[in-house]
Amino acid sequence: MAGAKIKNMEDFAAVSGISRPTVSKYFNDPDSVRKSTRSKIEAALERYDYRPNIYAINQNRSRTKNIGLVVPNLTDPFFAAIARTIEELIVGAGFNPLLLSSHGGPQHEVANLDSLRAIKPAGVLLAPLGRASDRDAVAVFCDEIPVVLFDANLDGIGEAFYGSDNLQSIGLIVDYLCRSGEAPVFFEMENPINPNAFRRRHAFGHAMERLGHTPQYIRVKGEGWDFEEIGYREGYTLISGGALPSKTILCSNDRLAIGLLAAAYECGLRVGLGAGDDLRIAGHDDHPFARYTCPGLTTISQDYGAIGAQSVEAILRIIETGNRPEARATALFEGRLVMRNSA
Amino acid sequence: MAGAKIKNMEDFAAVSGISRPTVSKYFNDPDSVRKSTRSKIEAALERYDYRPNIYAINQNRSRTKNIGLVVPNLTDPFFAAIARTIEELIVGAGFNPLLLSSHGGPQHEVANLDSLRAIKPAGVLLAPLGRASDRDAVAVFCDEIPVVLFDANLDGIGEAFYGSDNLQSIGLIVDYLCRSGEAPVFFEMENPINPNAFRRRHAFGHAMERLGHTPQYIRVKGEGWDFEEIGYREGYTLISGGALPSKTILCSNDRLAIGLLAAAYECGLRVGLGAGDDLRIAGHDDHPFARYTCPGLTTISQDYGAIGAQSVEAILRIIETGNRPEARATALFEGRLVMRNSA
DNA sequence: ATCATAAATTTACGCGCGCAAAGTTTTTGT
DNA sequence: ACAAAAACTTTGCGCGCGTAAATTTATGAT
DSSP, rough: SSSSSOHHHHHHHHTTOOOHHHHHHHHOOGGGGGGHHHHHHHHHHHHOOOOHHHHHHHHSSSSOOOEEEEOOOOTTTHHHHHHHHHHHHHTTTTTTTEEEOOOOOOHHHHHHHHHHHHHHHHHEEEOHHHHHSOOHHHHHHHHHEEEESSSSSSSSSSSSEEEEHHHHHHHHHHHHHHHHHHHEEEEEESSSSHHHHHHHHHHHHEEEEEEETTOEEEEEEOOTTTTTHHHHHHHHHHHHTTTOOSEEESSSSHHHHHHHHHHHHHOOOOOOTTTTTTTTEOOOOTTTTGGGSSSSOOOEOOOOOHHHHHHHHHHHHHHHHOOSSSEEEEEEOOOOEOOOOOO | OSSOOOOSHHHHHHTTOOOOOHHHHHHGGGGGGHHHHHHHHHHHHHHSSSOOOOOHHHOSSOOOEEEEEEETHHHHHTHHHHHHHHHHHHTTTTOEEEEEOTTTHHHHHHHHHHHHHHOOOOEEOOOOOOOOSSSSHHOOOOOOOEEEESSSHHHHHHSSSEOOOOOHHHHHHHHHHHHHHHHHHEEEEOOOSSHHHHHHHHHHHHHHHTOOOOOEEEEEEETTOOHHHHHHHHHHHHHTOOOOSSSSSESSHHHHHHHHHHHHHHTTTTTTTTTOBBEEEOOOOOTTTTGGGOOOBEEEEHHHHHHHHHHHHHHHHHHHHHOOOOSSSEEEOOEEEEOSSSO
């Protein structure tokens, strides 16, 4: 603009008529300077486009303004949606989110933690892989940097955990299914990677027994995170082999259900809650695509608005007070039944 | 470990018995030092866990090792998958990827560019929003930092563009649809945001005329990026109103098709290529969920392996040679027909 | 107008590393 | 064995900013 090139804060301080330390103070907190000087600085800011060098800032500041955000798998729209929600909360709080995906692999997860270490974040929000996680590596990391876990818990690790109340949510949908027809069997993976899967398994057993039924399980083989594929493949085998033990199936998560729905369709089974339908299928999570399956998937919607908000609030409190809580906080949020046409 | 705490490169140089500048050289390129000194450093690296401070590094280095990666919408699994592919290529090349999503909004897009500016990346891979993009803002950014566009083009902006050959791919699927049955109508949004949508529209017209048909279009209303919802809502209205002009529908993209499939299902129409089926629906992109629709969606698979590889290669070449190409490179990659049961 | 207080300024140091220049040692090729 | 080349060491500056201490100036209530 006005000829002079602003290369650093010193230059900028000169053209704004304020001393550099005060300008520095302004950038760290615009409200910490007198109104008259603030307007002087902001006037200069409009004439010259200067921005403090992030690297120089972070080199000298003990705590950066970065908050790491690690999700198990960004390819899963469910996590993409949570990440988006949380990212916005972080930005809104004046921090800088750093989104990383573990791509379903523990080696990626520790690599992410390593990347974060280099960035010296003020705090980290971590949705761990769960059982696949390198527990020790995560624990060491949490020792160095304040971490709040969400979605999946690792007992005793991190300052807090916020997730869904699987006991409540599975109870809710089991109640509904039993009330509206035949009791469900539980469709899940033999060796799930996610701790929520185990909680849901137990919650299912609990809910069924409460209603006087003996819980039945379909445990399918399959590795990794390709849940739709597993649900489809194993579902197809079961259906075409006439091996389905029930006409009502509750899937451990929506992605399995989506695969199972595809298998049912391909086998010519009509899924739905009508009299003429062959099969009822329900899921859990309210996956972004659950509205567009055929038929729409009856499922449980997790309150990840609350989970995200609570997680962000927790990490911000730790960052701002500067001391970690003595007691590890935990809260589980209730799910909501979303009724569509599949069950 | 061995008592002494390593706080910086100087300390580390001391315990490894090598001078600091040489250690610095090692960290910038391990192969640039003699094998004997490298093994000395690596021996020390195992005893003490030292890592150079990223902020100090980047403050002094003229070009950082960061590469920005901006996609229009991470909630879309299609872009999540591309991003993952590209991320890995960047890491493999020894650079540090920085993934940002524009969340479908131009204000987020410019905010992302602003964030990147602060990070002073060596280069940026940008999949712009397209018509919604703030063209001037992007152009200014490309002036400051080398940018390679992918997926969606902005004419004349950036050092290069790599994307799909919509003329070829739409031609391919139109050929297939005409060969195997009734000629398709083109289902699209009235005012698409993505430039690819326009190319596909024209490609459709071109392909149809080549085959001696007059192209017909269904142009539905709808704003934003909620394509499934738009496809569903408008599809439902059309089908239930008996207003479908053809039994064969080619959607401008898979997400519209997914919504349309749900609408068809709900209206009781059987989608498929069999004699008893009511409707054929095809899409474009080979969305990760296209395999699990009911029935599986016949579509075009974009070669985003090639697009990603080419884009990364281009930005790396610019970074490593240090000078931008005089001519703007462009390449379009061919799509592949993926036949499933919907058409 | 006076004075206590809050805010800005000056001065100065340090963060951890990149990088360049000049001198020294080691390796390489004949 | 020797010269040339390559690699290393020492020295020292600079990056852009945070931050602390001491001093000066502005504020606003009495």
